[in-house]
Amino acid sequence: MTIAQVQTTWFAETFALLADNVEQAILGKRHVIELVLATAISKGHVLLEDYPGTGKTALARSIAQTIHGTNARIQFTPDLLPGDVTGITVFDQKRGEFEFHAGPVFANIVLADEINRASPKTQSALLEVMEEGNVTVDGVTRPVGDPFLVIATQNPIEQGGTYRLPEAQLDRFMIKTSVGYPDEAATLRILQGVAEPRGELDAVASTDTIIAMSDLARGVYVNPLISDYIMRIVDATRRATEVRLGVSVRGAIALSKLVMTWAAAHGRSFVTPDDVRELAVPALAHRLVLEPEAEFDGVTAVAVVGQILLDVAPPRENGTL
Template identity: 65%
Template sequence: MNLQASAATQTDAPGQLETLTADQTQWVAQVFRACAGAIEQRIHGKRRVIELVLASVFAGGHVLLEDVPGTGKTALARALGQVIQGTSSRIQFTPDLLPGDVTGVSVFDQKAGLFEFHAGPIFANVVLADEINRASPKTQSALLEVMEEGQVTIDGKSHEAGKPFLVIATQNPVEQAGTYRLPEAQLDRFMIKTSIGYPDEAAMIRILRGERSTQEPLKPVVTTNSITQAQSFVLKAHVSPLVADYAVRLVEATRRASEVRLGASVRGTLALVRLASAWAVANGRHYITPDDIRDLAMPVLAHRLVLEPEAEFDGVTAQQVIGQILLDIAPPQENGVA
């Protein structure tokens, strides 16, 4: 399938922001559906999760999958790396993993008399950070720069990680022995946090029937250049003042909630709008609706909240706080699109 971008860039007028054309919108939606359909060959009955992960890719964000063992977290990440015709790597996080094992190190070449940089597995288009919470905080911090800026600085020299660049991390919420809780700064760099969950009966039967075929890698359906082009198109999606105001009011409410010690950050607000842009374009629209913001608020904002100790003791969860905020703050009745 040829999914190269062919739509020309259109500009309203000199000095104005570029607008998203109908051809560009439909092309992104086509790429999105092709990728989702390919990944669904491996992850049955979880179309919503697949689309959330893909929307994060199109929005240029990173993904944190938190779920019990054996639900397909690693399989989803591996399938994503296979459908994108680029480089992929897997890092198995363990307590003895060092930062240099992730980013790479400079090694002295005696013949040349110079230090030569040996890139680590973080230099790939799709990086699977498996069981990320098993590594020490020092090793986890090695991801902070590259997840935010797409580069790694070693011995004062910056090295580009490549484009597109996606970290899809997994962690197990059940086993806490030998794990380190992700710090807030690390969590904030993930655009979404979601889970796959157990498949239903029909999906489980399809999994059993196709067990042999799961050992074969998926064929790439889209190139890295196409993903990069799709990301640039997503940035052109129209965000009306009404929709932007709704997103800001939701985030502000997380900071005022009595159960919350630390609300969603500015990065969280930007992530919400960017993901909504990707979600809208992937569904064939050049503009964001209030429903896009509402539907995506939970996976984008919940993991960014730090609750008060008293609230945690009472069994309050971040998901409950976000759910109540969505009930309290009414969305605008119009999209603000002429």
């Protein structure tokens, strides 16, 4: 079903309201906030590679408060077990039966802090939940929250004692981005105490609102030439000489879903080539595996995707010839 103009207008106004509210807690990071919100609406997950103290926890908490949802934070450490993430069944001696104790993944917004510090087995437990949307313990399957957004973080400067995320696991994240340090004006406002949140942010929407927005975003029109443009970009990543492993079909689907949400968030019922160009790097770059020689020469995945966007000709505006 194609999205109507009145629905597009409501979508854009609601999206702006959500972003405005979160921005009260995360100053000067509008684009990152919009990326994360668009990913949540697109039913994806976010990988943040960032330095300590840049507001990753505040971002997750403020989004949960904004949509009147639940949030949980998991500090990943080498001794963290899969049951600590998903939950476990415990025998209740008084009642004489097993009882399930839900883990922190049973929340709308889950912050997986420093995910690469946990063992691969524990990482896989979280990533399986991300993919399936439910938890199976002792043969019983239980759905997690809806909406369900995982914001996983990695510290780019401390690699000792970490377990590198395999490429197949990186591919499960819809986008990879970073919050980064605030600019001088935002930092000054923080230091002056102007940006101190009032305890908790007021909710401006509900989880049902996000679910409704997810359904509406699927009605955004994607011209076949836009789909062809995405396909040609993905194909170019596989043929690039610097790349050993290009973007998967999952990556192409993720970009397609994300641009539909992005178009609706900006008041349009159709996707444009500019939407694809704007989102290609956060949606695709982390999925590339570069040749060792290219990495040695200082080539980055972001640079490869950027060059591909220059080389692959887009269709004309609105996806028309």
